[in-house]
Each structure stands twice: as structure tokens, then as C-alpha cells.
Amino acid sequence: MSELALEIKNVSKSFQIHENRADSLKENIAGLFSSKKNSAKLFLALDNISIEVNRGEAVGIIGRNGAGKSTLLRILSGIMQPDSGEINFYGKPVSILDVGAGFHPELSGRENIFLSASLYNFTKEKIEEKYQEIVDFSGVENFIEEPVKNYSAGMYLRLAFSIITCLEADIYLIDEVINVGDANFQMKCKTKIEDLIAQGKTLLIASHNLTEISSLCNRIVLMENGKILDTGTSDAIQKYYTIAIPEYFSFEGGRHFHLKNKEEIPSTEEIKMLNYGLADYAEEAEGISNKKAFRIFCEAEIPKAINGSFSVQVCDITGVIAFTSSTLQQKNISTTIEPGKYRIEFIVPADLLNEKMYAVNFRFVGEKKVLLKIDKLITLKISEGKENLIPVVMPGILKPVLESVLQKIQ
Amino acid sequence: MEQRIYKTIRGGNSSLLTYLREVWKVRHLIYTFAKRDLKVQYAQTYLGLLWSVIQPLTGLIIFSFFFQRVMPLHLDVPYSVFAFTGIIGWFYFTSLIGQAGTVLMNNQQLIKKIQFPRLVLPLSKALTGLIEFSISIVLLVILMLIMGCPFSWRIVFLPLVVLANVITGLSGGIWLSALTVRFRDLHHIIPYLVGFGIWLTPVFYPTTIVPQQFNFIYYFHPVANVIALYRWIFIGTAVNEMQVLVSFALAFILFVSGLVFFVRNEKFIADHL
Incomplete structure (x- = not known):
């Protein structure tokens, strides 16, 4: 039996939507004096979500904008609290919801490394130990004393990502971050994520990028309107196409x-x-x-x-x-x-x-x-x-059948 | 096989004590944020930290001119020393109200992306304020030396009075920061509070010129009593112990209830940003 790494049990989360946000103080004060119920509506962002992730698994969460992916990740990170349900981590989690979170433009690269890493709960000793590695990986050594507002976008991202790569955890929660930066940087991110998978770490990745997700993850969870619509690989992806597509991809008349x-x-x-x-x-x-x-x-x-x-x-x-x-x-x-x-x-x-x-x-x-x-x-x-000879979707834009041979050579 | 749970997340309230323990664990963040804010605030300015005393000094010069030349007050001590003891307490208090009160709004991006006990943010403002306050204290000492004012043994009580100053400011700051996230209107109210508050506080005038029938408000005015204690320490003005006790008890209740309110609402902070 495989070991559980992350257990999400019946998690729900709703938000209040005010018709007019600016009225909220007025409403609350008025609410003190009248028995009329608050006009705020509830929006169910997550509706009884349950997911189990085994150790060493890489699970991708796909879904349209507003399907609830980011809310789920924010709850897993502890930024938001669920209304009900329970989440158990069987290992140390780290969440990467943004590259460069906690960076301040006025501070130098070096200062930002210390700032950002301590926000991720690194001790000062640990940061000092990892400092050189982070700087080397980022390749911005010559500018490390410059304020990061003077960095190019690429340098900024490289430095920010380097800090993340040096975080050590068992369970990684990642939101969209692999889709930033130039091609070179994206490759670097992808390689790093593949390394993590190879090391047997557990990953939960939310993304719109189907190609990326289907090549990285061995299971995919499809979310829509705060619910899990499907899990698996091919089924979830097929269904994604039926909900997340523009109208010119919807076909009529058979x-x-x-x-x-x-x-x-x-x-x-x-x-x-x-x-x-x-x-x-x-x-x-x-x-x-x-x-x-x-x-x-x-x-x-x-x-x-x-x-x-x-x-x-x-x-x-x-x-x-x-x-x-x-x-x-x-x-x-x-x-x-x-x-x-x-x-x-x-x-x-x-x-x-x-x-x-x-x-x-x-x-x-x-x-x-x-x-x-x-x-x-x-x-x-x-x-x-x-x-169809292969019951799963093969990754890739095309699927040419190449002539192939299998020869026993020894 | 029974596996060890590293961490559990579920809905519901955590107790104040558990929360404070959590804050204690990441107390290094208070220092980190304070350092960040000081660096950022004074980055690329020529005067750097000196800016933090320019505002109180300007106040001092204006008050001194007004109350020595235009409508003189008759005090036993040099007016500048008298006014400055009021100004340092008042500025530390208002910087806590203003800075701690808006700190959640000003760090929205961070709050939405990284998890840490949010109380760290207003607490870090107490620390940045303390640095600026210390510089003002140095100035006060210099001023007293120039004016030839004597120092007293009462200075050993200074840390306690500073603590009262911090708690008074934080009680407002913590309440405001948690409320401002929900009710953005408060963001605009803070400057008014600060602007009008100085007239209701004996910063540049002594309480002796206030008509007797209004003196009761000092029972409910912790900042006035913080200032009274600074004056007791530095220039030996008498204090009304009853006023100090009642108003500090009030500040303490406000502080603890603010903490409880903040912790109760912390889980909704990200929802409202």
C-alpha cells in the first residue's frame, strides 16, 4: 500500500459577495438597527473537495479561471481558512504561490534573499548556509548589492526562483509559477520540478497549461465551480475540453x-x-x-x-x-x-x-x-x-506514428 | 501503517495562547519586517533616519515660537523641554496608530501569497517606531543638557513608560488594522483621529490650564497619562495616580480585546483583501 502524503477531506469554502463593497460599513451599522438580513450573498468557492495524494505522486489541478484552484491552494497554504473540512499533511509542506513573494523593490538582491527566505521560515543560519547556492543558481552575482527594482524582469525572476529551489520540504504546493519568464527560465523551472519528482517528493500543481501539466503529473484533477469534476488523466483532460473551451470549439449538428x-x-x-x-x-x-x-x-x-x-x-x-x-x-x-x-x-x-x-x-x-x-x-x-491502441492521451501537440523497431541485441 | 501527521488544517478558532505561541516561534519576522521598513523608508535619502526626527522637531519649533512669543505659558521649566516630552510620546503613539493601523492594507500582496501569523506585521511597527523614538530621546537629552535641566533617578522608570506607550498605541493599531480590512472607511478616518487628537491631548499645553470640569477626561485618556509620566520622569511634574491607573487599565483592556479580535478575524483577512 502506498503511503499517504496529503489528505484533503470534505473541504468547503465560501465567500461573501457584497453587491456594493463600499457600502459594507453602512450596511453593518444599519444592520445593528434593523432586523433586515444582510444583503450579502454567499459564493461557494469550494464545495466539499476531497483529494488524497500519495507520497511521490505529482498531481495536477486543472480548471477554468475561477474554478477554485487558487482558493484550494491558498487554503492548503494556510493563507485562508476552510469553512469546514480537514487537511492533513504527512510531511513538511511548502507553498509556492508566487515567485518573488515578499520581495521589496527598494532592497538589494542580497537583502531580498534574506527577507524572502525568512518569510518562508528559514533560520538565519540556514539562509547563510544556502546563500552562495542561491546566488550561483540565479546567476545575478554581479548585481547582488543593487536594489532589485533596477533588475531586468528576467534577473528578478531568476533570483526569486532560486530562493524557492533551495526550500526543502516533502510536499510542494505550486500555483502557476511554472508559466513565468522566458523559455530558458521556464525550462529551468520545469527541470527543477522534474528533479523534485525524481527525488520522490510530493507535488500538487495548479495550472492552465495542459501540455505542461500532462507531461509532469501522473494524475490530474479537474475542477469546475468549486467541485471536482473528474480525476485521472485522459478522462479529466477530455472533460476539460468540454468545459473550458471557447465557443468556436463547440461543435453542433453531430x-x-x-x-x-x-x-x-x-x-x-x-x-x-x-x-x-x-x-x-x-x-x-x-x-x-x-x-x-x-x-x-x-x-x-x-x-x-x-x-x-x-x-x-x-x-x-x-x-x-x-x-x-x-x-x-x-x-x-x-x-x-x-x-x-x-x-x-x-x-x-x-x-x-x-x-x-x-x-x-x-x-x-x-x-x-x-x-x-x-x-x-x-x-x-x-x-x-x-x-485507439493506447487507452491514455499521449502528451504532445502531435502524435505521429513513427516507424519503430524493437530488436533484441543481446 | 500509522503515519505521523505533520500538520493539520481545519476551520474554527485557535485560542489566543496558541496563537501567541505561534507568533513567538516566528518572532524573527518582527525584526525582519522592522528592518525592511526602516531600510525601505530611508533608502536613497541623504538624511536617512534623521527624517524621523524632523517632523517632531518642526512641531517643537512651531509650538515653542507660539507659546513663548505669541501667547506665553508660564512654566517652571524651559518650554521647549516641556513640549518635547509631550511630542515624543504623542508621535510614538500616532505612528503606531497610523502605521500599525494600515499595515495589513499595505502588505496585501504578501498576505495573499505567504502564510505567517499576521500579528507580526503590526508588532513590527512597534519596533520601527521604537527606533525612531530612541533617536528622539537622544535629542531630548541633548536639549535638556543645553537648557541646563537636571536629570533625576526617575529615569529608571523610562522603560516601563515606553511599554505603556507601546501598549496604548498598539491597542488602537491592532483594532484598526483588523477593522480596516473589513471597513475601508477607517483608512480615511485615521488621519483625522491623529489630527484632532493632538488638541485633546496635553502635548503642547499643561493640564493645569484645562478647566477643572473637563479634567475627568484624563481618566479615559491613556496617552495623556503616558505623556504625564514622561514629564514626571524628565521634569518632575506631579501625576494623578488615579488617572494613570484607570486609563492604563482601560488601555490594557483595549489591548487584550484587540488581540482577541485580531486573532478571531485573522482567518478572514485574506478573504477581504
């Missing part, structure tokens, strides 16, 4: 794709979109099959001769571009386009897309500039349906 309204597409002097959509696709119960190639097509009118190329970008739900494909890449497609009506087709091969939602952006690019730019021209949902 179809698994959505075409942008024609009225929303601008016509320019150079190009007029006539028609667009998907062709040759196979519909599964849950989406368009990725086991069969399908086509993305557009029909457009080019009123006058022009030099240009067409391209499509396939993005994931958050807008990260998975790939771009252009007619420029085809030797037999000329860039000199005579006036007339054209049909452009891009064939998406089988075994390329993952079981996810995608948006297709369309571009018509002239000699020096983009002449027509339509984002989310088509949005679609991909599924593997019955042929």
Missing part, C-alpha cells in the same frame, strides 16, 4: 468541426474567400478520425494577377502552432497567380494529429507581406475512435 462565419472573413483587394472546409474525412463518434488522411480546402477568387502563396497553420487549442504548410514548399505550384477562381487543398496525412482539438489558420502571403490572415478558419476535434 459534426466535429466548425467553420468560421463567412461574414467574419474580410475581403481584400487581392483575394476573396468563397468557400472552405474539410473533405474526405471519416467521422468517429468522438471526432474526426486520425487514422485516415483528410483534406483542408479553400476556394478563393483572385481578381488581379499577383505573386503569392497560400499556407495553413495547425494550432492546438491554446494557439501554439504545431506546424505550418505552404504552397511554396511545392515545386509544381507557381507563385505567379493569374486572375481567376482557385481551389487550394492541403492533405493532412493519417497518423499525424493527436486526440485533441485543433484550429486551422489560413494565410495568403504576397511578396513582402501577409495579404490575408484568417485565424481559426476551421476548428476541429480529432479522435482515434475504436482503433
Whole structure:
């Protein structure tokens, strides 16, 4: 049996919402003299939440803004108190709700290290012992006596994060912090978190970043309106898509794709979109099959001769571009386009897309500039349906089937 | 296998004693915050800590001019020494009301991100105030030397009077800080309290010029008695023991009830910010 690290039992939390905050004193004084009940409403931010986390587990909490993730983490950190329920920690917790919490801009880097670390309950001796390590990790040694208000944003984050990395605990509660800073810094954060997992520490991470969370965590909890909607990995993520998506990702009429309204597409002097959509696709119960190639097509009118190329970008739900494909890449497609009506087709091969939602952006690019730019021209949902060989979602924007070999060499 | 619980969180109230023990455990934070505030407040200023005495000194100069030249008071001691003994007590008190009263509002970001007993914040203001107060005391001593005033053995009671000064200020500061989070209006009321309060307090005038029928208010006025005790220590003015006892008992009740109120409400502080 695995050991328990963190036990959240039936935790609820509600907030009072005042219709008009500024009236609260007036209301309270008026309330003394009248029997009328306070007009404040209760908002249930956490509704009977129970989660058990085992030692060495990394659990991700996903959910829309306002789902209750941050409230839960604040309660776990002791910043807020639950209305009811109980939380047991079987190990020393540390909560990282912000990078640079407790930093003061007027103080020097060195002073801030001591300030921030003592807020995290380090003794002075412990900070002195770790001081050099923190400075080395941050790489801001030359500026350590400068006030941090003069730091660049990157230096500030590096220093702040270095302090966190030197905190020692058994259970780490982390809120969104892995999504700050430049790519290099994000990698550093991610590596550090992976190190913690490798050391067998227990993690609870709240984030919007599904890609990150699904690659770091071995279990995911989906929250919505203060409740736990689902746990697991693939189920929770699938359900997340059904609640946390913009309306252009909601599909109607049994179809698994959505075409942008024609009225929303601008016509320019150079190009007029006539028609667009998907062709040759196979519909599964849950989406368009990725086991069969399908086509993305557009029909457009080019009123006058022009030099240009067409391209499509396939993005994931958050807008990260998975790939771009252009007619420029085809030797037999000329860039000199005579006036007339054209049909452009891009064939998406089988075994390329993952079981996810995608948006297709369309571009018509002239000699020096983009002449027509339509984002989310088509949005679609991909599924593997019955042929799904692996019962879990594989991390990654794409899921190409690479030729692979397994050879016994000894 | 039975596992050891490291920490448990649940709703409900913790007792004042448990809470104070918690504060004692992290008492180093009181020092840390005080140091931070002093550094930040005087960072990049040329005069640094001297700024903390410029305000009381300006007050002293204005009062001295007014009450020596415009409408002279007749005292046994130099007026400047008399006024300054009032000013130091009053300024320490008002800095506690003003600073401790707003400290939760001014540290919202911290409160929302890091957990620690929030009482540490108003307490740290008592410490920063003490540093500034000590500088004023040095000035007072210098002033007395210049004016040729004698010192008395009564100075050994100074620490006790300072403690009374701190408790009086903190009782207001703690109440205000916890209330201001809920009722932001109080944030605007504090300057008025301080502004009007100086007229109701014998800072720059002696209580002897106050008509007899109003003297009863000093039974309910701890700051007036703190100042009276400073004057007793430094210039040997007589004190009304009854007034001191009653008003200090009142301040103490206010202080303890403030602590209880603060601890009761601490768990809601983050909710209201």
C-alpha cells in the first residue's frame, strides 16, 4: 500500500459577495438597527473537495479561471481558512504561490534573499548556509548589492526562483509559477520540478497549461465551480475540453468541426474567400478520425494577377502552432497567380494529429507581406475512435506514428 | 501503517495562547519586517533616519515660537523641554496608530501569497517606531543638557513608560488594522483621529490650564497619562495616580480585546483583501 502524503477531506469554502463593497460599513451599522438580513450573498468557492495524494505522486489541478484552484491552494497554504473540512499533511509542506513573494523593490538582491527566505521560515543560519547556492543558481552575482527594482524582469525572476529551489520540504504546493519568464527560465523551472519528482517528493500543481501539466503529473484533477469534476488523466483532460473551451470549439449538428462565419472573413483587394472546409474525412463518434488522411480546402477568387502563396497553420487549442504548410514548399505550384477562381487543398496525412482539438489558420502571403490572415478558419476535434491502441492521451501537440523497431541485441 | 501527521488544517478558532505561541516561534519576522521598513523608508535619502526626527522637531519649533512669543505659558521649566516630552510620546503613539493601523492594507500582496501569523506585521511597527523614538530621546537629552535641566533617578522608570506607550498605541493599531480590512472607511478616518487628537491631548499645553470640569477626561485618556509620566520622569511634574491607573487599565483592556479580535478575524483577512 502506498503511503499517504496529503489528505484533503470534505473541504468547503465560501465567500461573501457584497453587491456594493463600499457600502459594507453602512450596511453593518444599519444592520445593528434593523432586523433586515444582510444583503450579502454567499459564493461557494469550494464545495466539499476531497483529494488524497500519495507520497511521490505529482498531481495536477486543472480548471477554468475561477474554478477554485487558487482558493484550494491558498487554503492548503494556510493563507485562508476552510469553512469546514480537514487537511492533513504527512510531511513538511511548502507553498509556492508566487515567485518573488515578499520581495521589496527598494532592497538589494542580497537583502531580498534574506527577507524572502525568512518569510518562508528559514533560520538565519540556514539562509547563510544556502546563500552562495542561491546566488550561483540565479546567476545575478554581479548585481547582488543593487536594489532589485533596477533588475531586468528576467534577473528578478531568476533570483526569486532560486530562493524557492533551495526550500526543502516533502510536499510542494505550486500555483502557476511554472508559466513565468522566458523559455530558458521556464525550462529551468520545469527541470527543477522534474528533479523534485525524481527525488520522490510530493507535488500538487495548479495550472492552465495542459501540455505542461500532462507531461509532469501522473494524475490530474479537474475542477469546475468549486467541485471536482473528474480525476485521472485522459478522462479529466477530455472533460476539460468540454468545459473550458471557447465557443468556436463547440461543435453542433453531430459534426466535429466548425467553420468560421463567412461574414467574419474580410475581403481584400487581392483575394476573396468563397468557400472552405474539410473533405474526405471519416467521422468517429468522438471526432474526426486520425487514422485516415483528410483534406483542408479553400476556394478563393483572385481578381488581379499577383505573386503569392497560400499556407495553413495547425494550432492546438491554446494557439501554439504545431506546424505550418505552404504552397511554396511545392515545386509544381507557381507563385505567379493569374486572375481567376482557385481551389487550394492541403492533405493532412493519417497518423499525424493527436486526440485533441485543433484550429486551422489560413494565410495568403504576397511578396513582402501577409495579404490575408484568417485565424481559426476551421476548428476541429480529432479522435482515434475504436482503433485507439493506447487507452491514455499521449502528451504532445502531435502524435505521429513513427516507424519503430524493437530488436533484441543481446 | 500509522503515519505521523505533520500538520493539520481545519476551520474554527485557535485560542489566543496558541496563537501567541505561534507568533513567538516566528518572532524573527518582527525584526525582519522592522528592518525592511526602516531600510525601505530611508533608502536613497541623504538624511536617512534623521527624517524621523524632523517632523517632531518642526512641531517643537512651531509650538515653542507660539507659546513663548505669541501667547506665553508660564512654566517652571524651559518650554521647549516641556513640549518635547509631550511630542515624543504623542508621535510614538500616532505612528503606531497610523502605521500599525494600515499595515495589513499595505502588505496585501504578501498576505495573499505567504502564510505567517499576521500579528507580526503590526508588532513590527512597534519596533520601527521604537527606533525612531530612541533617536528622539537622544535629542531630548541633548536639549535638556543645553537648557541646563537636571536629570533625576526617575529615569529608571523610562522603560516601563515606553511599554505603556507601546501598549496604548498598539491597542488602537491592532483594532484598526483588523477593522480596516473589513471597513475601508477607517483608512480615511485615521488621519483625522491623529489630527484632532493632538488638541485633546496635553502635548503642547499643561493640564493645569484645562478647566477643572473637563479634567475627568484624563481618566479615559491613556496617552495623556503616558505623556504625564514622561514629564514626571524628565521634569518632575506631579501625576494623578488615579488617572494613570484607570486609563492604563482601560488601555490594557483595549489591548487584550484587540488581540482577541485580531486573532478571531485573522482567518478572514485574506478573504477581504
